[in-house]
Amino acid sequence: MNTIMKTNSLIPFLKRRDAESAEKRGVSLSSLRCFATSAPLRLLVAALFFYGATAQAKLNLVVTTPDLAAIAKEVGGDQVEITTLARPTEDPHFVDAKPSFIVKLNKADALIEGGAELEIGWLSPLLNGARNAKIQPGQPGRILCSEGIAMREVPTVLDRSKGDLHAAGNPHFIVDPLNARIVAQHLADAFGKLDAKSAEKFRANFDKFASALDAKMVEWQKTMAPLKGREVVAYHNSWLYFAEGFGLKIEFFLEPKPGIPPSPAHLAEVMAKMKETNARVVIVDPYLNRQTAETAARGTGATVLDVAQFPGGVKGTDGGYIALMDYLVNSLAKALGEKK
Ligand SMILES: [Zn+2]
Numbered sequence: 001m002n003t004i005m006k007t008n009s010l011i012p013f014l015k016r017r018d019a020e021s022a023e024k025r026g027v028s029l030s031s032l033r034c035f036a037t038s039a040p041l042r043l044l045v046a047a048l049f050f051y052g053a054t055a056q057a058k059l060n061l062v063v064t065t066p067d068l069a070a071i072a073k074e075v076g077g078d079q080v081e082i083t084t085l086a087r088p089t090e091d092p093h094f095v096d097a098k099p100s101f102i103v104k105l106n107k108a109d110a111l112i113e114g115g116a117e118l119e120i121g122w123l124s125p126l127l128n129g130a131r132n133a134k135i136q137p138g139q140p141g142r143i144l145c146s147e148g149i150a151m152r153e154v155p156t157v158l159d160r161s162k163g164d165l166h167a168a169g170n171p172h173f174i175v176d177p178l179n180a181r182i183v184a185q186h187l188a189d190a191f192g193k194l195d196a197k198s199a200e201k202f203r204a205n206f207d208k209f210a211s212a213l214d215a216k217m218v219e220w221q222k223t224m225a226p227l228k229g230r231e232v233v234a235y236h237n238s239w240l241y242f243a244e245g246f247g248l249k250i251e252f253f254l255e256p257k258p259g260i261p262p263s264p265a266h267l268a269e270v271m272a273k274m275k276e277t278n279a280r281v282v283i284v285d286p287y288l289n290r291q292t293a294e295t296a297a298r299g300t301g302a303t304v305l306d307v308a309q310f311p312g313g314v315k316g317t318d319g320g321y322i323a324l325m326d327y328l329v330n331s332l333a334k335a336l337g338e339k340k
Contacts, residue, residue: 059195062101062108062135064119065092066310067174068145068183070320072112074209075187079198083108088312089286093165093259097122105130108141110194112187115146118171143190145183149173152240165259172238175309175328176245177217180321184209216322220246220329227336231279233270233296235262235288238309242328252279254292262292274300280339281332283307286314305335 058081063069069084076082083104086095092114105111105126113119127135134141154169173179188206192199228247232239235254243250252273256266273279280302284293293304307328308314317324 059191059198060107060109061112062104062110063112064095064123065114066312067180067321067324068112068114070311070324071174071180071184071209072187074320075184075202075205076191077201077205079195079201080191086310088308088310091285091287092118092309093121095119095122097126101126102129105135106132108132108135110141110143110190111135112143112145114171114174115144116151116171116173117166117168140190140193143187145186146171146173148182148186149179152244153237164257166237170237170240172309173241174321175239175325176241177213177220177325178245179241181210181213184213212322216325220325223329223333224248227333230336231274231277232332232336233274233279233282233302235282235284235293238285239283239307246329248332249277250283252277254282254296261289267292267296271296271299274302281305281335283332285309301339303335303339305331307331 057079059076059079060081060083061072061076062083062085063072064084065086066084066088069082072080072082085101085104086092090096108130111127113123132141133139136142151169151173153166155167174183184206188202191202195202224246229249231249231251232243233252233254234250237253237255237258239250242248252270254262254267254270256263262270274296279300281304282293282297282302283305284290284307286306286308290304290306296302297304306314308317308324311320311324312318313324314327317327
């Protein structure tokens with residue numbers, strides 16, 4: 001985007017400057033035109049226009065997490081260039097903030113973030129370093145995906161004193177496909193404002209993604225229907241929206257609070273609840289301690305299932321959001337079916 005704007009604004013300026021200097025030097029405009037048709041200059045002008053046209057086609061997006069990036073790709077299609085900051089196997093609360101991110105943010109047309117304090121621990125210093133007016137809060141280039149989402153577990157009083165990572169509500173909302181749909185629509189609108197010429201394309205991409213999601217939703221609900229009300233234990237409280245979307249109960253966590261490591265006393269308490277409620281599956285994300293999950297499962301006859309919130313976080317989910325949800329629904333249904 002930057003290049004074409006620069007190129008376009010530069011051309012009238014160059015013409016004007018050439019005309020002025022030609023006048024001073026007593027050179028006629030027609031002789032200048034003659035010079036402009038010389039082969040090397042023609043090549044230069046053609047290259048400038050070609051580069052400008054290529055650069056114009058893409059919105060340069062920086063996205064905090066791979067789930068949002070996957071949806072941005074569905075909606076943005078060929079019209080966007082995406083840089084994702086968190087790796088699929090990385091804890092979104094604690095992303096390794098590399099200096100190279102500052103350069104990416106400096107050049108971005110837009111920043112897409114989850115919000116609800118998901119990125120509060122690592123994004124602010126990067127943004128301060130990036131010095132990019134386009135992605136400041138309130139600008140069209142600052143896209144907050146939590147906007148329009150019915151946020152859950154929002155505390156009435158903000159309290160981070162006990163290290164709670166979810167002090168502004170539960171920020172892991174994308175694993176409910178209905179929320180993914182809302183985010184996709186939000187992105188289509190936001191991209192359309194940033195690149196009005198492609199707005200129709202973004203809308204069409206959204207429609208296509210939403211139709212695929214709607215069709216899959218019927219299939220996923222059918223798979224999960226016999227498992228309604230089943231208890232699943234999670235390590236971190238990042239599965240609330242998924243549980244609600246599919247009628248599961250995920251209410252016991254190996255962490256006593258989001259971000260607080262499990263203590264032996266807390267684990268014993270969770271294991272007692274697992275036996276009481278017949279919770280037979282413990283789900284664990286790639287960046288959490290699988291051994292702790294195995295301990296809880298061993299003591300209760302449960303099984304451990306590797307899950308991820310991000311496409312690519314577990315094997316076979318590289319294909320995008322729908323591939324990830326396919327894995328989550330099918331692997332959970334299988335694990336729950338085997339462990340009754
Ligand atoms: Zn969390």
